[in-house]
Amino acid sequence: MKSEEKEMPEEELQDTVADEVTENEEKDPIEELTEQLEDCKDKYLRLSAEFDNYRKRTMKEKAELILNGSEKSVLSILCVVDDMERAIKTSENATDIVAIREGLELIYSKFLSSLGQLGVKIIETKEQPLDTDFHEAVAVIPAPVEELKGKILDTVQTGYTMNDKVIRHAKVVVGE
Incomplete structure (x- = not known):
């Protein structure tokens, strides 16, 4: 650059420096802020569009899960249905009631095992104390012995939990 300065006449050198200074001075702060604002607007619009696409994609995935979420449950139960069909077909010609039973x-038991794999469990009731979180008393009868007072004597309808949440209360008869 020093060699260029020596070769340039002094007037040209001053003009070149003056042009550079005016270019730097010409960048108005308002123009700079306007450019920054436009840049921020562009980034905001892109981010907003990206978020909308994300929201739509997750809603679509959620809808698919709801529609097809029971597929695992149905598949585990279908093998039990197949066994029932075979049992019905066999029972048409069978004479041995014990074998059918x-x-x-x-x-x-296979069906209960399939339900167990899905997190479904039977609520135990036999001689348990009444717990309204799990049991629904449908009748109260005199207890045959003193230690069965306040305890469950009979189950009218079996109750179930799924992943530790009651999905159906056990309907029971309680001794008084």
Whole structure:
């Protein structure tokens, strides 16, 4: 640059420096702020559009989960349905009631096992104290012995929990 300065006449050098100074002075602070504002607006619009797309995508995924979320449950129950169909077909010609009963008990235990894999459990009631969080007393009868007072004597309808949440209260008979 020093070699250029020596070669340039002094007038040209002053003009060049003056042009650079006026270019820097010409950048008005209002123009700079306007550019920054436009840049921020652009970033905001892009971010807003990106967020809208994210929201729409998550809503679509949620709707799919709701629609297809029970697929696992249905698949685990279908094998029990197949067993029931076979049992019905076999029972048409069967004469051994004990064998039919054993088959039905196997299917029932398989069904309970399938429900257990989905987090469903039976609420225990036999001789348990009445707990209104899990049980619904539908009848009260005199207790046959003193230690059964306030305890469950019979179950009218089995109750179930799913992942530790009651999905159906057990309907019970309580001793008084």
